[in-house]
Amino acid sequence: MELSNSEPENYSFNNYASDYNNICEEAEPIEFPNNAYADLMALVTNYNLSNEATNAVIRFFNEHSNLPLSPLPKNAKKGRELMEKMKIPTLTSKKHKILTHNNIDYYLFYHPVLNCIKNILSISDISQNFTLRFENFKYKGEKAYSEQYTGNWWKNTEASLPHGSNLLSIILYSDATTTDTLGKSSLHPIYISIGNISTKRRNKSDAKQLLGYLPILKAKDKSEKKSKDFKKLVRLTFHNSMKFLLDPLFAEKGIDLEVDNKTFWFFPPTVPDRMHHLDLGLFHYQIEFTQALLQKQDSSLVNKIDNRLSKIP
Missing domain, CATH: 4.10.810 (Virus Scaffolding Protein; Chain A)
Structure with a gap:
């Protein structure tokens, strides 16, 4: 096993086909028919657009472009089907080699975590639904835990932070069933959101960002797959991937972020x-x-x- 310390590199669909065969089944030599098509699917992926929203964009473009032949897919479903055939994890991500196993290089495809957080905080109405300090909510006279920032853990953690700083609750989650259009057999998606945002607003798709895709290791046979060493390697790959993704958050002096054009000093704790x-x-x-x-x-x-x-x- 090799664990790589190589620097991350920019990655796009143009140089995708040449090296992705190392981490998944061989992909068909398919490309986007034009740059407009590729740019649209990049927007769909990066902003987690629904099929309904994507189809609206396609209709708007076709109506106002005055082109005799549209460069875009007929609909979102066709675009996603093409991406599935290309087995592209995400179009504008970076990649970082996590390890080599059985002579196969496994990569972590990712967006820098601070960029993801800044994208969420830049949404126009987020500041109206964003809380900086602990709030002691009660419902019918009883303690209420309807939001993360109403919990006692938030209050206790907030008290332990340097004076003048704020708690930034980072929520990471994954749902492997959502990757059917992006190569479900090869990668594991990790999404990020922020607990300072009220639950009702946070549950909307634009308040979530795709952080990256973790590699899924392949065993050479059933015997290796059941072995303790392979299971340990799978866990180690997960831990090293998460460490690489989240390390930029844990600077000793915290991180500065803008909310509603004002700069705030944050510390992101680990939350159960x-x-x-x-x-x-x-x-x-x-x-x-x-x-x-x-x-x-x-x-x-x-x-x-x-x-x-x-x-x-």
Whole structure:
């Protein structure tokens, strides 16, 4: 196994076909018929446009371009079908080699995380739905947790930050079922949103950004796929990919971001995800993973973890 420290490089559909065969099944030698077609699908991908919105753009262009033959697809479905045949993960992303396994190079395709956050914060009405400080909401006299910034964890974390700074809640999520038009068998999508935005506004598609696609390793046979070493490598690939994506957020002095043309000082903490951590069992894996790390350093620390866990109601 090799873990690469190479610098990220710009990546576009023009040089895609020559090297993507290393990380997925061979792609057919298909290209976009013209630049207008390619630019449209880049907009669709980067801004997560629905088929309905894409079709509206196509109709608008065709109505006002006065061209005898439209350079765009007939509709969004046709454009996505072409992208599926080309197996393009995203048209304007960068790529970074994560590792080489079984003589195959695996790449992380990504958008810089700060760019994604800035894109979300630049949306015209986001400032009206953006909260900087803890808010103690109550419903019928009881504590309400309808928003992230109403939780006690937010209040406690906010109190631990340097004076004058603000908490920036980063939400990462993934849904592999949404990649059917972008090469579902080869890559795993990661999206980003911001917990400071009210839930109702955050659930709209423009308040989410595609952060990147994690590589999915392929085992050479069933025996390797079931082996502990391969499973460990899969986890290591995930951790190294996430570390590379998120490292720019964790500067010692925080990050400066603009909201409604005003600059604010933010720190992004790590926040638990109850559904996946507890309800779906990820917490169990995290404890085992942490125990294994501690065992290598000082076995007595494992006992401390056990004692603390036993005291949780």
